[in-house]
Amino acid sequence: MDIKEYISSGNLESYVLGLASEKERQEIELLAAKHAEIRDEIAAIEISMEQYAHAHSQTPPSALKQKIWSAIESENKSETGKPAVAKVIQMAAPAPQSSYSKWLAAASIALLVGSSLLNLFLFNQWTSAREELAQANAAQDVLAQQFEAQQTQFAQTQQEFAFMTQPTTKAVALKGVPAFPEALATVYWNSTSQDVYIKVNNLPTPPSDKQYQLWAIVDGQPVNAGVFDARDNTASMQKMKNFGSAQAFAVTLEQRGGSVAPTMEAMYVIGTI
Amino acid sequence: MSPALKYTEAELVELLKHKSEEAFGALYDNYSAALFGIVKRIIGDEDAAQDVLQDGFVKIWKNIERYDSDKGTLFTWMLNIVRNKAIDATRSKHYKHQIRLDDSIVDKGDDRQVTQNEEHIGIKEAVRSLKPEHKEVLEVIYFGGYTQEEASKKLDMPLGTLKTRARAAIKNLRELLKDKVSEQ
Numbered sequence: 001m002d003i004k005e006y007i008s009s010g011n012l013e014s015y016v017l018g019l020a021s022e023k024e025r026q027e028i029e030l031l032a033a034k035h036a037e038i039r040d041e042i043a044a045i046e047i048s049m050e051q052y053a054h055a056h057s058q059t060p061p062s063a064l065k066q067k068i069w070s071a072i073e074s075e076n077k078s079e080t081g082k083p084a085v086a087k088v089i090q091m092a093a094p095a096p097q098s099s100y101s102k103w104l105a106a107a108s109i110a111l112l113v114g115s116s117l118l119n120l121f122l123f124n125q126w127t128s129a130r131e132e133l134a135q136a137n138a139a140q141d142v143l144a145q146q147f148e149a150q151q152t153q154f155a156q157t158q159q160e161f162a163f164m165t166q167p168t169t170k171a172v173a174l175k176g177v178p179a180f181p182e183a184l185a186t187v188y189w190n191s192t193s194q195d196v197y198i199k200v201n202n203l204p205t206p207p208s209d210k211q212y213q214l215w216a217i218v219d220g221q222p223v224n225a226g227v228f229d230a231r232d233n234t235a236s237m238q239k240m241k242n243f244g245s246a247q248a249f250a251v252t253l254e255q256r257g258g259s260v261a262p263t264m265e266a267m268y269v270i271g272t273i
Numbered sequence: 274m275s276p277a278l279k280y281t282e283a284e285l286v287e288l289l290k291h292k293s294e295e296a297f298g299a300l301y302d303n304y305s306a307a308l309f310g311i312v313k314r315i316i317g318d319e320d321a322a323q324d325v326l327q328d329g330f331v332k333i334w335k336n337i338e339r340y341d342s343d344k345g346t347l348f349t350w351m352l353n354i355v356r357n358k359a360i361d362a363t364r365s366k367h368y369k370h371q372i373r374l375d376d377s378i379v380d381k382g383d384d385r386q387v388t389q390n391e392e393h394i395g396i397k398e399a400v401r402s403l404k405p406e407h408k409e410v411l412e413v414i415y416f417g418g419y420t421q422e423e424a425s426k427k428l429d430m431p432l433g434t435l436k437t438r439a440r441a442a443i444k445n446l447r448e449l450l451k452d453k454v455s456e457q
Contacts, residue, residue, distance in 0.1 A: 013443050016345075017414045018353055019421045029344060042345065048318030048447045050307070050348045052411065055400045057306035063433055064323055068330045069294060075331055077294075130307050 007041050016045045030168065160197070160237050168192040174249055174269035180204075183268045187214070187249045188237065194244070196225060197237040198251075203268060205232040206253055213254040215262050216246035225249070225260040248272040282347050297334065305330075308355045314416035315359040315390035325362050329355035360418040398444045399449035413437060439442060 006012075014020045015028045032039045163169060169190045175181035184201040198214055206212060206229070214225040226240040250270040252262045280288065280299055288296040308329065313322040342351050352418050403411070413425050414435075425432045 008440070010440035013423065014436055016349060016443075017439060018356060019414060019419070019424060019439075021421065033343070044447065045443055046346045046349045048443060048450055049415065051450055052400060052415065052446060053307040053311060053348070053352065055393045055396045056310040056314070056416075058310040059306045060309040060323060060326060064326065065305070066300070068301070068327045069297055071327055071331050072297065072334050075335070096317060123285045 003035055003037050004079075007038065012038065012042055013111065016042060016049055016183060033136060116242055162195065163190065163195065164188055164193075166190060168273065172249055172271045172273050174271035176269055177267055180268045185251055185269050187271065189246070189273075193247075196240040196244040198228060198229045198240055199237045200228075203251070206232060209256050210253050211256050212268070213258045213262065214240050214253050215250045215252065216243045217248035217250065218244060218246050220247075220251070222262050224258060224260070227254070227256075246273065282330050283342070286337070286340060286342065286347060288342065292334070292337075297406055300333075301330070304351060307348070311352065311416055312355055312359045314412075315356065315418045316363060322359075323364060325359045326355065329358045332358070356418055363418065396450065399446065401453070402449050403442065406438065410435070410442050411446070429457045430453075 011020070011024060011028060020028065028038075028042075032042055098147060157262075164171070169188055172187045172189065174185040174187060183203055185203060186199040186201060188199070189195075193196040196214075196216075200212075203212065211227040211229055213227045215222040216225045223243055223246070224241070225243060228238045228240070248270065250262065251268050252259075252264070253266040253268065254263060285296070285299055287381070289300060305326065309322065309326050312325050312329070313319070316322045316325060329351075333351050336354070340347060344350075390441070400408075410428065413428055417424060417427065419427060421432055421435070425435045428435060428438075430438065
């Protein structure tokens with residue numbers, strides 16, 4: 001900023017004459033703090049205006065001096081002693097505004113109460129919406145799990161169906177022996193791939209320490225074809241061990257894990273190819 | 274600056290902070306006439322002007338700690354307080370808010386109400402020698418108690434012109450005062 005130009009702008013004169021706006025006043029005080037030239041110029045203007053004021057002076061009545069001093073003294077007393085009377089007057093004075101203020105206060109309280117009620121209402125809405133969303137999410141999870149299970153089962157069924165419908169797959173019905181006339185199972189055996197599946201149609205649920213064991217009768221000798229749990233899923237087929245050509249199949253109930261040789265008394269079903 | 278001062282401004286400010294009656298007396302004696310001259314011109318009414326001067330001095334007394342000599346002279350600070358009181362009074366009590374040019378010593382040469390201080394005579398002469406347009410602008414601004422906009426309306430000149438005129442008036446005044454001082 002060009003200081004000389006600022007000095008000649010007339011702003012400093014306005015400032016000393018009390019014409020400057022609050023913004024200008026602050027600006028000038030900042031500039032004066034920074035620049036000695038501006039400070040000096042302001043001082044020179046102030047001194048000349050003070051002299052100008054003295055030239056226009058009028059002596060007030062001599063009694064005024066004592067009157068003002070008394071006013072100052074009583075002001076001092078009221079400040080240090082009991083509460084000022086003036087303060088009481090000040091509180092009562094703004095009567096014209098009070099009705100407006102009351103309305104304003106009443107309106108503020110009404111707004112506050114209204115806003116609080118609205119907040120409470122919205123909070124409740126939010127809480128219940130949140131609960132509903134959580135429930136919906138849980139329900140969706142259950143459905144997704146069910147859907148996944150259905151898909152797995154469907155894929156399995158498709159696989160089983162494809163296997164069963166191959167021309168080289170044979171279905172062998174294993175019927176109940178006289179001791180268990182209701183028992184029934186089916187063995188699917190593919191002569192090309194040698195894959196063997198068993199489908200439990202009706203077998204009693206075994207005790208937990210026992211498992212059913214499938215035997216292939218090859219050249220008159222029983223060959224272990226694996227164990228299975230009838231309790232698992234009676235709708236689905238279970239893949240068993242592969243073996244060469246067989247003449248018959250039988251299922252016995254054995255110790256969990258299977259046996260080396262079949263327990264003939266515990267034979268449930270048998271079927272020949 | 275003024276030979277009538279018993280104290281320098283700095284001494285006076287220091288004294289005022291002790292809040293003695295002597296300090297008040299010194300302050301009053303030095304500045305009451307200059308301040309009253311301005312208040313009287315803003316308000317017009319003698320009794321109301323005395324009330325304003327009283328309120329002004331009470332406020333000055335209470336706020337003396339706030340006076341910052343870095344920001345200007347004691348007189349300018351006091352004048353701002355008193356002038357604001359006077360403006361408030363004209364606005365709240367519906368005094369005629371107009372500058373009374375007819376009261377001015379400059380125009381009438383009427384010294385009856387004016388303090389007869391020897392050291393002020395030279396200054397008065399200097400003020401009398403001001404150009405009329407400079408007198409007018411200073412009277413309206415200094416004794417009017419207006420905002421920039423009001424003063425600009427009152428004198429019927431744009432704000433820029435008002436500022437330039439005020440600057441020229443004060444410059445003129447400064448030169449005249451300097452001449453008076455060098456003459457003495």
